[in-house]
Amino acid sequence: MCVRRCVITVGDLGEFGAVSRISGRLPQGRAVLLGPGDDAAMVSAPDGRVVVSTDLLIEGRHFRRDWSSGYDIGRKAAAQNLADVAAMGAVPTAIVVGLGMPADVPVSWLDALTEGFRDECAMVGASVVGGDTTRGDLVVLGVTALGDLGGRPAVTRAGARPGHVVAVAGRLGHAAAGLALLEAGVLPAPARQGHAPGTRNGTTARETPEREAALQAAVAAHQRPCPPYPCGPEAARLGASAMLDVSDGLLQDLGHVAEASGVRIELDPGAFEIGEPVAAAAEELGADPLDWVLTGGEDHALAATFPEEVRLPPSWHVVGRVLAGRGVVVPGREAGPGGWDHFRS
Amino acid sequence: MCVRRCVITVGDLGEFGAVSRISGRLPQGRAVLLGPGDDAAMVSAPDGRVVVSTDLLIEGRHFRRDWSSGYDIGRKAAAQNLADVAAMGAVPTAIVVGLGMPADVPVSWLDALTEGFRDECAMVGASVVGGDTTRGDLVVLGVTALGDLGGRPAVTRAGARPGHVVAVAGRLGHAAAGLALLEAGVLPAPARQGHAPGTRNGTTARETPEREAALQAAVAAHQRPCPPYPCGPEAARLGASAMLDVSDGLLQDLGHVAEASGVRIELDPGAFEIGEPVAAAAEELGADPLDWVLTGGEDHALAATFPEEVRLPPSWHVVGRVLAGRGVVVPGREAGPGGWDHFRS
Numbered sequence: 001m002c003v004r005r006c007v008i009t010v011g012d013l014g015e016f017g018a019v020s021r022i023s024g025r026l027p028q029g030r031a032v033l034l035g036p037g038d039d040a041a042m043v044s045a046p047d048g049r050v051v052v053s054t055d056l057l058i059e060g061r062h063f064r065r066d067w068s069s070g071y072d073i074g075r076k077a078a079a080q081n082l083a084d085v086a087a088m089g090a091v092p093t094a095i096v097v098g099l100g101m102p103a104d105v106p107v108s109w110l111d112a113l114t115e116g117f118r119d120e121c122a123m124v125g126a127s128v129v130g131g132d133t134t135r136g137d138l139v140v141l142g143v144t145a146l147g148d149l150g151g152r153p154a155v156t157r158a159g160a161r162p163g164h165v166v167a168v169a170g171r172l173g174h175a176a177a178g179l180a181l182l183e184a185g186v187l188p189a190p191a192r193q194g195h196a197p198g199t200r201n202g203t204t205a206r207e208t209p210e211r212e213a214a215l216q217a218a219v220a221a222h223q224r225p226c227p228p229y230p231c232g233p234e235a236a237r238l239g240a241s242a243m244l245d246v247s248d249g250l251l252q253d254l255g256h257v258a259e260a261s262g263v264r265i266e267l268d269p270g271a272f273e274i275g276e277p278v279a280a281a282a283e284e285l286g287a288d289p290l291d292w293v294l295t296g297g298e299d300h301a302l303a304a305t306f307p308e309e310v311r312l313p314p315s316w317h318v319v320g321r322v323l324a325g326r327g328v329v330v331p332g333r334e335a336g337p338g339g340w341d342h343f344r345s
Numbered sequence: 346m347c348v349r350r351c352v353i354t355v356g357d358l359g360e361f362g363a364v365s366r367i368s369g370r371l372p373q374g375r376a377v378l379l380g381p382g383d384d385a386a387m388v389s390a391p392d393g394r395v396v397v398s399t400d401l402l403i404e405g406r407h408f409r410r411d412w413s414s415g416y417d418i419g420r421k422a423a424a425q426n427l428a429d430v431a432a433m434g435a436v437p438t439a440i441v442v443g444l445g446m447p448a449d450v451p452v453s454w455l456d457a458l459t460e461g462f463r464d465e466c467a468m469v470g471a472s473v474v475g476g477d478t479t480r481g482d483l484v485v486l487g488v489t490a491l492g493d494l495g496g497r498p499a500v501t502r503a504g505a506r507p508g509h510v511v512a513v514a515g516r517l518g519h520a521a522a523g524l525a526l527l528e529a530g531v532l533p534a535p536a537r538q539g540h541a542p543g544t545r546n547g548t549t550a551r552e553t554p555e556r557e558a559a560l561q562a563a564v565a566a567h568q569r570p571c572p573p574y575p576c577g578p579e580a581a582r583l584g585a586s587a588m589l590d591v592s593d594g595l596l597q598d599l600g601h602v603a604e605a606s607g608v609r610i611e612l613d614p615g616a617f618e619i620g621e622p623v624a625a626a627a628e629e630l631g632a633d634p635l636d637w638v639l640t641g642g643e644d645h646a647l648a649a650t651f652p653e654e655v656r657l658p659p660s661w662h663v664v665g666r667v668l669a670g671r672g673v674v675v676p677g678r679e680a681g682p683g684g685w686d687h688f689r690s
């Protein structure tokens with residue numbers, strides 16, 4: 001009788017079995033000259049330059065296995081690196097993944113994680129070209145993404161000039177609203193259990209299906225960001241003067257642009273669109289939705305500055321302007337530090 | 346009076362303070378087009394291709410802070426990635442580092458770690474071009490190295506053919522001997538305390554200064570590998586048919602070459618030079634030094650196969666030959682699995 005050992009674990013596979021299982025699920029795209037299985041991979045860098053960005057994600061700090069599925073964790077871990085590459089104006093080509101995990105992790109979870117990485121990379125035509133697996137007490141992900149600028153100059157944080165406009169592409173505040181819902185215990189995480197509308201824990205079933213869907217969408221945004229990847233190279237082609245991905249909160253991240261460019265950034269609080277999931281979560285929790293929009297991270301929107309004469313396509317939404325001076329201000333709101341410091345939070 | 350708070354910690358600096366402190370200690374070399382401080386770095390890839398390799402190192406599994414200094418941990422973490430790049434026949438150009446650490450890590454330790462990364466990279470002309478810091482309960486290092494092939498084909502594991510010779514460059518068994526000494530408690534780790542010859546813990550002071558120096562050299566090899574970086578591109582230029590870096594043990598790693606190339610590899614046990622540190626440690630612990638040479642990892646020697654007609658320079662030492670068949674054999678020795686499996690060890 002199979003009682004405890006029905007679940008095949010990573011420990012059962014062993015290191016090389018795990019590597020082989022992961023590699024077998026990873027298609028290799030056009031930029032890949034040599035994929036997984038050797039000391040190193042080889043990736044095309046057609047214009048003679050390569051963009052590179054890395055992030056380290058630790059279980060309990062960046063994700064929780066009871067709040068997010070393996071698949072969502074893979075997608076999110078890939079997304080935050082791919083967004084960094086897009087924020088330079090580049091098209092991501094490849095990622096490599098260092099993966100630490102306990103030996104009792106089910107193989108099904110590893111498969112889901114792998115598929116999450118694979119599918120997020122497929123959004124931009126990139127491939128997982130290599131990695132490293134090791135045992136650890138927690139799941140740890142070291143993700144590095146490479147990208148191709150297609151001959152364009154990189155868009156750094158240092159080119160904003162007085163007179164330029166500030167614009168954003170993608171969602172703001174959704175992930176923060178979803179996290180707040182999870183932390184408040186209002187909504188069960190879909191990763192843990194199936195969810196039937198109107199049967200939530202800890203609250204009465206007073207919402208409409210639309211409201212319920214909006215709250216679920218906020219949680220989903222926390223579990224799986226949806227960065228506006230094509231807007232990165234698009235902004236570069238349009239002549240963006242500075243750009244970054246919003247990972248720690250818009251105010252804090254624009255603070256880096258202000259500092260690197262030696263300018264002041266003034267945001268118009270009335271210019272932001274408050275997404276329905278953000279509005280619904282704010283109502284549910286009695287919060288100010290603009291707080292999440294201005295200080296919430298993890299949606300991986302892109303924020304950029306453009307010379308005033310640039311005609312922006314609908315994907316970019318103007319939210320402020322660049323002035324002479326220092327810092328980031330939002331008239332009518334007190335400017336707290338806002339955002340995320342990993343050693344102080 | 347300063348009692349407990351004399352030590353400035355990473356938590357005191359905060360995330361951005363830590364990043365700024367790290368970046369300030371990292372010179373940027375010629376291949377760096379954009380260094381730390383933006384969403385991503387930009388590195389030259391002159392021949393339109395880039396080699397990339399990643400590793401994840403977790404405290405307690407890959408290193409111990411009481412057995413190795415921050416400086417040595419930085420050097421070792423960089424070395425094992427740079428060696429992977431060299432093993433493709435490439436010259437390393439850049440690394441990025443994801444760094445997780447507790448808030449109570451002293452800033453002096455972080456500085457030493459940074460300098461370790463910097464100095465190991467300087468050995469090959471590479472630069473630390475970016476990274477990510479986050480808080481964690483343990484020190485975790487996600488290291489990714491990039492490299493340039495200079496127009497040469499990459500040397501994979503798949504090109505060994507019957508009739509080729511097997512050769513190694515660099516040290517074998519030194520790190521394993523040093524680890525065995527540390528595990529046996531024979532020698533205090535220099536990272537923990539100053540060491541005076543003849544005053545070791547747990548043994549009488551019966552060694553000569555030469556013997557003592559040899560044992561210390563074994564421990565030092567465990568703490569800081571010394572990969573033969575230039576031998577990687579050198580082997581590629583000489584026409585190596587397959588190559589890898591020895592990280593899990595020569596037998597196991599050559600097993601990957603045998604499998605990828607579809608060949609049998611026969612090693613000559615009499616062909617190996619036993620280094621003085623390995624011999625001294627074996628005598629101290631009553632061990633067989635050839636065990637460490639054949640199955641010890643972490644020295645990051647390079648192993649390669651070459652067509653028989655290639656005249657090898659002195660840096661390469663022939664230790665076996667390639668035959669038709671499968672597997673790796675050492676005549677006269679029973680072939681155990683040997684080497685390291687992270688999920689089973």
